[in-house]
Ligand SMILES: Nc1ncnc2c1ncn2[C@@H]1O[C@H](COP(=O)(O)OP(=O)(O)O)[C@@H](O)[C@H]1O
């Protein structure tokens with residue numbers, strides 16, 4: 001029965017190229033980076049492949065790093081919160097929109113996902129700067145007495161990142177709404193429930209898993225965002241990813257930069273896996 | 289009873305919210321496009337009429353033109369290679385239950401979860417070690433990894449949705465496995481393959497966070513050049529270049545929407 | 561004349577035995593049906609013959625040659641699926657011509673064979689259509705033409721008619737039988753519809769839980785089912801619980817001699833509704849009362865209340881008088897029409 005054995009090997013032949021590729025050029029480099037974070041480095045001696053905990057100790061002891069990580073966390077949480085606050089109602093509204101307008105609205109909402117993050121962030125830089133158009137408009141309308149600079153502030157980064165990431169929240173909730181049976185909503189209305197209580201008591205409980213998985217996605221993307229915080233935050237307002245970039249390409253302290261990156265990856269994976277576990281356990285019955 | 293009439297329709301408040309949301313999504317994109325047409329030499333709204341001077345100015349910066357060309361090549365090459373890896377893997381995952389199937393799927397989807405900055409650092413370290421820095425080939429490898437999840441997801445959806453008995457029918461009529469693939473499987477999953485390729489291309493074309501680590505002055509992509517330029521100063525030139533990018537993507541987007549449907553395209557993806 | 565032989569063919573999915581030691585010999589030109597309830601392993605059996613499921617053990621030979629050693633593409637069998645499985649991106653003619661192309665036939669011969677096959681199924685003028693623009697019945701005929709055009713030694717049909725509505729199904733059954741007679745192709749049909757199997761086949765293979773219950777000609781399987789399962793699955797049957805003691809069977813107030821070899825203990829007595837007659841009171845007749853009587857034109861349908869529950873009786877409408885609702889009656893049946901099987905208490 002030679003043929004029988006050959007047949008069971010088919011899936012392995014088919015997936016071997018991709019498996020080898022990912023092992024060779026993704027897993028190996030990631031392991032090399034993890035190792036790099038335990039290497040020594042000096043201004044003049046460069047990278048020394050000797051095992052040391054120096055980088056990790058420095059990262060934990062230095063308040064500057066703590067500040068950057070706390071800022072990254074704060075920004076990511078705020079972006080997640082605002083994305084939910086605007087993305088969830090918008091998904092609900094879009095879902096109820098007449099089929100005539102829905103495709104256009106969907107195109108406007110999801111289209112930006114395909115447009116370069118740099119171009120979108122550039123738009124926010126134009127709007128948010130102290131001579132920016134938002135300020136000009138607010139001042140000329142008399143709402144502001146003098147221009148306020150949003151550039152190089154956390155507020156600016158949060159606004160721009162919310163713009164970049166809110167569509168992901170919307171998509172997750174949208175998917176949950178598609179699974180929702182409109183009849184249940186109708187039944188609630190026919191029992192005399194008001195619009196508000198239908199949303200609160202009938203719709204919301206069913207789309208909470210969608211909101212939570214959308215939140216995990218948005219949080220993860222916010223925490224790893226690079227171009228937006230780099231442009232809006234500028235050189236002084238650092239987050240974890242821009243800090244790692246700095247260590248690598250400006251200070252040239254690769255081992256320290258690797259440690260920053262590895263910590264970001266490990267923290268993020270821990271948070272995502274933890275949240276997914278929690279969501280799955282808590283809402284197992286809704287997912288079935 | 290009066291409630292029944294309201295059901296399924298958005299009230300004025302909801303419509304106003306929708307309007308604000310759309311404005312929020314469009315504002316930064318429109319501002320870039322509008323400023324690009326300014327006749328002035330500095331950042332301003334085109335109050336004195338529209339001008340194309342900043343579009344003509346692009347031609348004076350050959351580094352942007354070459355970066356654009358490199359980006360197109362990079363996108364096309366990495367998406368094609370990614371599809372080449374994704375199609376067989378997707379067929380294996382869709383058709384067979386084998387040991388390591390889940391692991392393979394998670395592994396190939398993992399670039400969505402790993403911060404691109406971390407991947408950029410890993411590739412930089414890796415390429416430095418094996419002597420592949422400042423090389424276009426290195427860029428291609430990095431981009432293949434990053435765009436494969438997008439290609440895989442759409443090809444996988446198409447393969448799972450296809451009735452395997454159609455392939456069996458072809459085999460029973462005498463077609464060898466590769467002929468079945470070429471004559472039956474491939475044509476039937478083609479919409480998924482094409483959409484996957486386009487989405488992979490767009491992802492590669494827009495990528496900054498990883499590329500910025502492994503690009504070199506000799507081989508650079510347009511978004512990275514744009515990013516580095518913007519870090520130093522913001523002028524109408526970057527607006528006109530961005531406008532070209534936006535229009536290009538808008539065209540691709542409409543095509544994708546027609547072929548595949550935008551909402552289906554993005555479910556479960558991430559970039560930023 | 562053994563043509564296709566299945567020898568102890570078995571398939572297990574994990575620890576679930578889908579097909580167990582199936583033995584079947586099919587003669588050339590024969591029409592055999594695999595009949596059984598959903599999940600009994602019919603499709604798995606067919607897929608093993610076709611080569612899409614690897615048997616766990618056993619052998620399949622065609623004219624003495626080992627079929628299992630060949631990949632599906634080399635077996636040369638014709639297959640029609642329930643879902644038709646037409647190539648949606650090819651025209652009807654391209655669909656039908658696919659197998660011929662794979663065999664390297666020239667364009668001219670291909671075209672004439674395509675026309676011939678499409679004519680056989682009554683779709684001669686549909687060659688340029690795409691499958692999605694055809695009705696279910698038409699698609700099924702295309703699938704049939706596609707399978708027959710390669711002149712396969714054996715045609716395998718997996719529930720080919722179950723996606724069609726009842727009226728169309730009857731028409732297609734007649735057509736299928738006619739086409740099979742014309743081409744003389746050995747055919748194995750999988751179906752869970754007993755009337756379809758009986759209408760079409762030379763022999764029926766009744767399957768249950770991966771095993772063969774009976775192999776027989778339709779009328780034989782119907783008249784003398786080998787087991788209570790077969791009796792129940794082929795047409796309507798009454799099942800009455802009884803006891804066998806000292807070679808005598810007592811059931812619902814009647815007693816009669818047991819068939820030779822019946823062991824003492826609980827038994828099930830199966831009898832078809834049309835095999836029961838009304839008659840005078842006797843120790844061998846089951847007493848009962850007519851609960852309902854329905855006139856159906858050619859025959860009467862009775863529900864008789866007995867000590868063992870309701871019993872259906874069908875009587876031909878001969879113009880003579882029949883009992884009315886509420887009447888007391890006595891049920892008679894000839895001993896050869898009774899199937900007595902042991903019952904696990
Ligand atoms: N690929 C498979 N994996 C696991 N179990 C299967 C598979 N195919 C069929 N089975 C099981 O084998 C049994 C027989 O299935 P099948 O041959 O399709 O039955 P039928 O065609 O008679 O309805 C069923 O219990 C079914 O669940």
Ligand SMILES: [Mg+2]
Nearest residue numbers: 602603604719
């Ligand atoms: Mg079946």
